[in-house]
Amino acid sequence: YSPPQLADDVAVALRSLAPMPRMVVGMSLGGLTALCLSARHPDLVRRLAVVDVTPGTDEAKAEPIISFISGPEQFTSFDEILERTVQFNPTRTVSSLRRGVLHNAHEQPDGTWVWRYDRVWARPPEFGSLWDAVDAVQVPLLLVRGGLSGVVGDEDVEELRRRQPSARVVVVEGAGHSIQGDRPVQLARVLDEFLGAGAPRGGGRGRGR
Structure with a gap:
Protein backbone atom coordinates (compact mmCIF):
# COMPACT_ATOMS: atom_id res chain seq x y z
CA TYR A 1 0.00 0.00 0.00
CA GLU A 59 0.15 10.44 12.45
CA ALA A 60 -0.57 13.45 14.66
CA LYS A 61 -2.20 15.42 11.85
CA ALA A 62 -4.20 12.42 10.73
CA GLU A 63 -5.28 11.42 14.26
CA PRO A 64 -9.04 12.06 13.78
CA ILE A 65 -9.03 9.87 10.67
CA ILE A 66 -6.96 7.20 12.38
CA SER A 67 -9.33 7.21 15.34
CA PHE A 68 -12.29 6.67 13.03
CA ILE A 69 -10.84 3.85 10.95
CA SER A 70 -9.37 2.18 14.04
CA GLY A 71 -12.83 1.92 15.59
CA PRO A 72 -15.17 -1.08 15.61
CA GLU A 73 -14.68 -3.57 12.80
CA GLN A 74 -18.25 -4.83 12.87
CA PHE A 75 -21.64 -3.18 13.37
CA THR A 76 -24.92 -4.83 14.28
CA SER A 77 -26.90 -2.90 11.67
CA PHE A 78 -26.66 -0.38 8.86
CA ASP A 79 -28.13 2.27 11.17
CA GLU A 80 -25.31 1.73 13.65
CA ILE A 81 -22.52 2.09 11.10
CA LEU A 82 -24.27 5.13 9.61
CA GLU A 83 -24.65 6.76 13.04
CA ARG A 84 -20.92 6.42 13.74
CA THR A 85 -20.14 7.88 10.33
CA VAL A 86 -22.46 10.84 10.88
CA GLN A 87 -20.81 11.58 14.24
CA PHE A 88 -17.40 11.63 12.56
CA ASN A 89 -18.51 13.80 9.61
CA PRO A 90 -20.50 16.77 10.98
CA THR A 91 -19.96 18.76 7.79
CA ARG A 92 -21.68 16.19 5.55
CA THR A 93 -25.36 15.59 4.88
CA VAL A 94 -26.84 12.31 6.09
CA SER A 95 -27.92 11.42 2.55
CA SER A 96 -24.36 11.87 1.29
CA LEU A 97 -22.95 9.76 4.11
CA ARG A 98 -25.56 7.09 3.52
CA ARG A 99 -24.35 6.75 -0.07
CA GLY A 100 -20.77 6.66 1.14
CA VAL A 101 -21.44 3.88 3.64
CA LEU A 102 -23.26 1.81 1.03
CA HIS A 103 -20.19 2.14 -1.20
CA ASN A 104 -17.53 1.59 1.46
CA ALA A 105 -19.15 -1.10 3.61
CA HIS A 106 -21.03 -4.31 3.00
CA GLU A 107 -23.56 -6.48 4.78
CA GLN A 108 -22.51 -9.96 5.90
CA PRO A 109 -24.72 -13.06 5.81
CA ASP A 110 -25.56 -12.68 9.51
CA GLY A 111 -26.89 -9.14 8.96
CA THR A 112 -23.93 -7.29 10.46
CA TRP A 113 -22.03 -4.62 8.53
CA VAL A 114 -18.26 -4.27 8.06
CA TRP A 115 -16.03 -1.77 6.25
CA ARG A 116 -14.37 -2.79 3.01
CA TYR A 117 -10.96 -1.28 3.78
CA ASP A 118 -7.90 -3.19 4.94
CA ARG A 119 -7.16 -2.30 8.56
CA VAL A 120 -3.44 -2.71 8.01
CA TRP A 121 -3.60 1.01 7.19
CA ALA A 122 -5.02 1.97 10.58
CA ARG A 123 -1.62 3.42 11.50
CA PRO A 124 0.03 5.12 8.52
Missing part, protein backbone atom coordinates in the same frame (compact mmCIF):
# COMPACT_ATOMS: atom_id res chain seq x y z
CA SER A 2 2.96 2.37 -0.27
CA PRO A 3 2.41 5.38 -2.57
CA PRO A 4 5.32 4.44 -4.89
CA GLN A 5 3.97 0.91 -5.36
CA LEU A 6 0.44 2.19 -5.83
CA ALA A 7 1.73 4.70 -8.38
CA ASP A 8 3.17 1.89 -10.47
CA ASP A 9 -0.20 0.11 -10.37
CA VAL A 10 -2.01 3.29 -11.38
CA ALA A 11 0.44 3.73 -14.25
CA VAL A 12 -0.51 0.32 -15.63
CA ALA A 13 -4.20 1.25 -15.51
CA LEU A 14 -3.65 4.65 -17.10
CA ARG A 15 -1.57 3.27 -19.96
CA SER A 16 -4.39 0.85 -20.70
CA LEU A 17 -7.45 3.02 -20.09
CA ALA A 18 -6.41 6.69 -20.30
CA PRO A 19 -2.86 7.09 -21.61
CA MET A 20 -3.18 10.87 -22.12
CA PRO A 21 -5.15 12.22 -19.14
CA ARG A 22 -5.59 15.99 -19.11
CA MET A 23 -5.13 16.03 -15.34
CA VAL A 24 -4.41 13.58 -12.53
CA VAL A 25 -6.24 14.21 -9.25
CA GLY A 26 -5.51 12.38 -6.01
CA MET A 27 -7.03 12.78 -2.54
CA SER A 28 -5.37 11.74 0.74
CA LEU A 29 -3.37 8.54 0.08
CA GLY A 30 -4.38 8.99 -3.55
CA GLY A 31 -2.75 12.41 -3.50
CA LEU A 32 0.57 10.98 -2.35
CA THR A 33 0.18 8.27 -4.98
CA ALA A 34 -0.41 10.94 -7.62
CA LEU A 35 2.77 12.74 -6.56
CA CYS A 36 4.72 9.51 -6.95
CA LEU A 37 3.05 8.86 -10.29
CA SER A 38 4.27 12.22 -11.56
CA ALA A 39 7.79 11.48 -10.33
CA ARG A 40 8.01 7.88 -11.54
CA HIS A 41 5.89 8.09 -14.71
CA PRO A 42 6.08 11.72 -15.84
CA ASP A 43 4.82 10.90 -19.33
CA LEU A 44 1.40 10.15 -17.82
CA VAL A 45 0.94 13.41 -15.90
CA ARG A 46 0.35 16.73 -17.64
CA ARG A 47 -1.30 18.52 -14.74
CA LEU A 48 -1.45 17.42 -11.09
CA ALA A 49 -3.97 18.21 -8.34
CA VAL A 50 -3.40 16.96 -4.80
CA VAL A 51 -6.32 17.13 -2.37
CA ASP A 52 -5.71 17.72 1.35
CA VAL A 53 -2.45 15.90 1.82
CA THR A 54 1.30 16.46 1.56
CA PRO A 55 4.33 14.36 2.52
CA GLY A 56 4.23 16.36 5.75
CA THR A 57 1.02 14.62 6.81
CA ASP A 58 1.93 12.51 9.83
CA PRO A 125 3.79 5.19 8.00
CA GLU A 126 5.79 8.39 7.78
CA PHE A 127 5.71 9.98 4.34
CA GLY A 128 8.52 12.53 4.74
CA SER A 129 10.69 10.84 2.11
CA LEU A 130 8.04 11.64 -0.50
CA TRP A 131 9.07 15.30 -0.52
CA ASP A 132 11.54 14.11 -3.15
CA ALA A 133 8.53 13.33 -5.35
CA VAL A 134 7.40 16.94 -4.94
CA ASP A 135 10.83 18.07 -6.12
CA ALA A 136 10.43 15.92 -9.22
CA VAL A 137 7.11 17.44 -10.34
CA GLN A 138 7.60 19.16 -13.70
CA VAL A 139 3.99 20.07 -14.50
CA PRO A 140 1.44 22.56 -13.11
CA LEU A 141 0.70 21.60 -9.50
CA LEU A 142 -2.34 22.41 -7.35
CA LEU A 143 -2.83 21.71 -3.65
CA VAL A 144 -6.42 21.92 -2.37
CA ARG A 145 -6.87 22.20 1.40
CA GLY A 146 -10.01 21.73 3.45
CA GLY A 147 -10.61 24.82 5.57
CA LEU A 148 -11.71 22.69 8.53
CA SER A 149 -9.08 19.98 8.07
CA GLY A 150 -5.88 19.69 10.07
CA VAL A 151 -4.31 17.10 7.78
CA VAL A 152 -2.24 19.76 5.99
CA GLY A 153 -0.50 22.33 8.17
CA ASP A 154 0.68 25.81 7.22
CA GLU A 155 4.24 24.55 7.53
CA ASP A 156 3.47 21.90 4.91
CA VAL A 157 2.25 24.57 2.51
CA GLU A 158 5.43 26.56 3.11
CA GLU A 159 7.55 23.50 2.37
CA LEU A 160 5.55 22.73 -0.77
CA ARG A 161 6.01 26.28 -2.02
CA ARG A 162 9.71 26.20 -1.19
CA ARG A 163 10.12 23.14 -3.38
CA GLN A 164 7.56 24.19 -6.01
CA PRO A 165 7.36 28.01 -5.93
CA SER A 166 4.78 28.11 -8.71
CA ALA A 167 2.39 25.65 -7.07
CA ARG A 168 -1.16 26.89 -6.58
CA VAL A 169 -2.76 26.46 -3.17
CA VAL A 170 -6.52 26.80 -2.71
CA VAL A 171 -8.47 26.50 0.55
CA VAL A 172 -12.07 25.28 0.32
CA GLU A 173 -13.83 26.85 3.28
CA GLY A 174 -16.30 24.74 5.22
CA ALA A 175 -14.71 21.48 4.09
CA GLY A 176 -12.95 18.92 6.20
CA HIS A 177 -10.50 16.34 4.89
CA SER A 178 -13.05 14.82 2.51
CA ILE A 179 -13.49 17.92 0.38
CA GLN A 180 -15.17 15.99 -2.41
CA GLY A 181 -17.87 14.94 0.04
CA ASP A 182 -18.20 18.16 2.04
CA ARG A 183 -18.06 20.72 -0.77
CA PRO A 184 -18.24 18.81 -4.08
CA VAL A 185 -19.41 21.75 -6.20
CA GLN A 186 -16.67 24.04 -4.90
CA LEU A 187 -14.01 21.39 -5.46
CA ALA A 188 -15.25 20.75 -8.99
CA ARG A 189 -15.06 24.47 -9.68
CA VAL A 190 -11.50 24.70 -8.36
CA LEU A 191 -10.38 21.74 -10.47
CA ASP A 192 -12.15 23.07 -13.56
CA GLU A 193 -10.43 26.44 -13.18
CA PHE A 194 -7.05 24.76 -12.73
CA LEU A 195 -7.63 22.57 -15.76
CA GLY A 196 -8.31 25.62 -17.90
CA ALA A 197 -5.50 27.77 -16.50
CA GLY A 198 -3.09 27.77 -19.43
CA ALA A 199 -1.63 24.93 -21.43
CA PRO A 200 0.44 22.42 -19.44
CA ARG A 201 4.04 22.16 -20.44
CA GLY A 202 5.98 19.05 -21.19
CA GLY A 203 8.78 20.01 -18.83
CA GLY A 204 9.85 22.61 -16.31
CA ARG A 205 8.00 23.93 -13.31
CA GLY A 206 4.27 24.55 -13.58
CA ARG A 207 3.09 28.13 -13.39
CA GLY A 208 0.67 29.14 -10.69
CA ARG A 209 -0.81 31.99 -8.78
